[in-house]
Amino acid sequence: MDSILAALQTVASPSILFFMVAGTAAGIVIGAMPGLGSVLAITLALPLTFVLGPEASITLLLGLYCGSVFGGSISAILINTPGTPQAAATLFDGYPMMKKGKGGLALGWATTASLIGGLVSTAVLVLAAPLLARLGLMFGPVEYFALGLFALTCVISVANEDLLRGGAACFLGLLAATIGQDPLTGDIRLAFGSFELAAGIGLVPFLVGLFALSEVFWRVSERQSGMPDDLPKSAFEFPRAVELLQRWKVIVKSSIIGTWTGILPGVGATAASMVSYAEAKRTSPNRDKFGTGEPDGLIASEAANNGVTAGALVPTLSLGIPGDPITAVMLGALVIQGITPGPRLFVDNGDLVTFIFVALFFVNIAMYVLGAMLCPVFSRILRMPEPLLLSGVLVLIAIGTFTVNYNPFDLVVALAAGAAGFFLRLGRFPLAPIVIGFVLGPMIEQSFRQGMILNDGNVLAFFTQPIALALFVLTAVFVALPILRARSEKRARSMPG
Amino acid sequence: MPRSISDLIGGGAFLGVSALLYAQTVGTGFSDAEIARDPVFYPRLLMALLTLVSIGLVVRSLVGKQERPQPTPVWWRLLAVVLLTAAYFLLFDVVGFLVASLVAMPALTVLLGYRRPLVIALVTVIFVVATWYCFAEVFVIRPPGFGLDDLFGWF
Numbered sequence: 001m002d003s004i005l006a007a008l009q010t011v012a013s014p015s016i017l018f019f020m021v022a023g024t025a026a027g028i029v030i031g032a033m034p035g036l037g038s039v040l041a042i043t044l045a046l047p048l049t050f051v052l053g054p055e056a057s058i059t060l061l062l063g064l065y066c067g068s069v070f071g072g073s074i075s076a077i078l079i080n081t082p083g084t085p086q087a088a089a090t091l092f093d094g095y096p097m098m099k100k101g102k103g104g105l106a107l108g109w110a111t112t113a114s115l116i117g118g119l120v121s122t123a124v125l126v127l128a129a130p131l132l133a134r135l136g137l138m139f140g141p142v143e144y145f146a147l148g149l150f151a152l153t154c155v156i157s158v159a160n161e162d163l164l165r166g167g168a169a170c171f172l173g174l175l176a177a178t179i180g181q182d183p184l185t186g187d188i189r190l191a192f193g194s195f196e197l198a199a200g201i202g203l204v205p206f207l208v209g210l211f212a213l214s215e216v217f218w219r220v221s222e223r224q225s226g227m228p229d230d231l232p233k234s235a236f237e238f239p240r241a242v243e244l245l246q247r248w249k250v251i252v253k254s255s256i257i258g259t260w261t262g263i264l265p266g267v268g269a270t271a272a273s274m275v276s277y278a279e280a281k282r283t284s285p286n287r288d289k290f291g292t293g294e295p296d297g298l299i300a301s302e303a304a305n306n307g308v309t310a311g312a313l314v315p316t317l318s319l320g321i322p323g324d325p326i327t328a329v330m331l332g333a334l335v336i337q338g339i340t341p342g343p344r345l346f347v348d349n350g351d352l353v354t355f356i357f358v359a360l361f362f363v364n365i366a367m368y369v370l371g372a373m374l375c376p377v378f379s380r381i382l383r384m385p386e387p388l389l390l391s392g393v394l395v396l397i398a399i400g401t402f403t404v405n406y407n408p409f410d411l412v413v414a415l416a417a418g419a420a421g422f423f424l425r426l427g428r429f430p431l432a433p434i435v436i437g438f439v440l441g442p443m444i445e446q447s448f449r450q451g452m453i454l455n456d457g458n459v460l461a462f463f464t465q466p467i468a469l470a471l472f473v474l475t476a477v478f479v480a481l482p483i484l485r486a487r488s489e490k491r492a493r494s495m496p497g
Numbered sequence: 498m499p500r501s502i503s504d505l506i507g508g509g510a511f512l513g514v515s516a517l518l519y520a521q522t523v524g525t526g527f528s529d530a531e532i533a534r535d536p537v538f539y540p541r542l543l544m545a546l547l548t549l550v551s552i553g554l555v556v557r558s559l560v561g562k563q564e565r566p567q568p569t570p571v572w573w574r575l576l577a578v579v580l581l582t583a584a585y586f587l588l589f590d591v592v593g594f595l596v597a598s599l600v601a602m603p604a605l606t607v608l609l610g611y612r613r614p615l616v617i618a619l620v621t622v623i624f625v626v627a628t629w630y631c632f633a634e635v636f637v638i639r640p641p642g643f644g645l646d647d648l649f650g651w652f
Contacts, residue, residue, distance in 0.1 A: 221570035
């Protein structure tokens with residue numbers, strides 16, 4: 001109880017409130033800009049976490065995360081273009097509502113559903129994370145290695161259903177993390193004789209280059225750009241309480257689908273909103289009207305994608321395993337603060353964990369209030385010419401990357417990562433496994449080698465430990481699933497008729 | 498880029514990366530250590546896995562079916578932006594944030610096809626100065642080069 005009161009007191013302090021409002025508002029704006037997305041929002045803010053305290057950093061990142069996931073719905077409703085992939089299912093009914101002159105109400109439904117999705121998943125986080133962390137306290141190096149492997153394979157298996165490309169990207173991320181000092185012996189390896197590389201590749205320049213700078217390169221290389229000039233103006237309109245009560249089943253079910261999907265490593269908010277939309281379409285009493293501007297479809301997508309936010313934090317906080325690239329970057333930000341997510345976090349930094357729960361709750365409230373207040377501004381913001389937007393992002397990339405260490409080499413790393421990211425996108429190689437491999441790499445290497453030392457170099461002994469064995473089996477299932485699915489689809493296609 | 502080509506190029510590039518990194522682990526003298534304490538054992542394991550996957554990509558490119566090609570990038574514009582970014586990053590440390598950004602931001606905007614000088618000038622000045630102020634005064638992170646306080650100190 002004391003820690004909850006202390007967390008409430010911290011959240012109520014002016015600086016935390018400032019970062020909550022600023023982070024959420026910036027997240028909504030970035031999320032609303034088609035193509036920018038949650039990862040870019042968080043990677044751009046990452047350098048700031050070096051100078052902010054843990055509470056301020058966490059609040060800023062949570063605000064950006066929740067705000068950007070919700071923000072994607074705004075452009076989906078107003079201009080039929082999802083700001084983020086997570087909002088792809090929102091446009092199925094959001095834009096038709098807009099065309100019927102109910103754009104304000106559509107925004108109202110999106111905001112309300114996002115709030116409820118966020119709050120339900122926060123409640124699940126509060127209940128599930130400590131339990132999972134208690135299980136995690138039984139983990140030794142071998143179990144951590146198995147868990148790390150499991151997290152990686154989940155990402156590979158959902159990386160466009162292409163194991164080879166996902167695997168290549170993942171090994172690339174793991175290899176990049178080995179450059180520099182060996183975590184066990186302190187020897188320098190793979191540094192090419194470079195003094196700068198001997199310290200390893202910095203997390204911030206690597207991530208900012210890979211995601212943010214490559215996004216700039218990608219967008220300038222495309223022929224089409226810019227927003228439509230004739231954006232409609234929409235006033236925000238809250239849904240009526242009676243209607244809200246009539247649709248409580250779809251809201252709660254979609255929130256739970258989103259939360260559960262978020263807990264599963266690597267599945268993500270896009271899949272959550274699609275699954276939730278499909279489920280609502282199957283069971284809603286208004287299913288015949290789906291696709292023509294039915295609020296149930298909009299609610300299903302938005303409650304689910306915001307439900308993912310706290311769901312993805314469950315494995316991140318309790319086991320130190322990020323559920324998606326966004327939480328991987330957040331994990332990196334926590335490590336920068338000297339906080340190591342995992343079971344020990346709940347024992348050693350219980351107050352901070354309580355603060356995260358309370359902050360997440362209030363971030364969702366802030367998202368609701370800001371979403372309602374700023375709606376008239378969004379159609380104006382969406383008119384911003386893309387060249388101005390991209391050049392502004394470039395300035396933020398440069399200052400954010402440079403001021404972390406005041407080291408020009410970081411800009412070289414960012415530029416190289418940006419160029420690599422561009423070519424990987426061009427070849428349809430997924431970037432998410434690279435970042436998850438890079439962030440999890442040190443933990444996987446350390447636990448693997450410590451496990452080897454503990455078992456006298458006998459890798460087979462890893463399989464004699466029950467928790468590790470269960471995780472290895474799950475890993476094998478997750479790797480095999482996409483292969484089996486592809487085969488069965490191929491067989492179904494080749495069947496006559 | 499069709500999938501077969503991207504698989505071939507990607508697989509070839511990853512094989513090159515593996516070979517390059519492997520060359521860095523040869524002759525280091527680390528290999529005398531016990532396997533788990535050998536600093537290059539784990540990276541070599543990853544290189545072996547990357548090599549296997551890369552071979553898989555190359556083989557698939559030769560036998561696999563075609564995929565819908567990606568739209569061709571506007572290469573000249575991309576190259577110009579990469580060069581501009583490199584020049585901006587280089588200038589960043591030499592002349593500082595304010596000057597470098599006041600030059601690079603409008604240059605990039607014009608390069609991307611936006612041609613309203615007054616809007617560009619206004620947005621550039623407001624955005625760059627506001628960013629400098631946020632970093633230097635709010636977050637107390639001093640951007641490189643001279644700042645607004647130095648500028649106003651002249652008057």
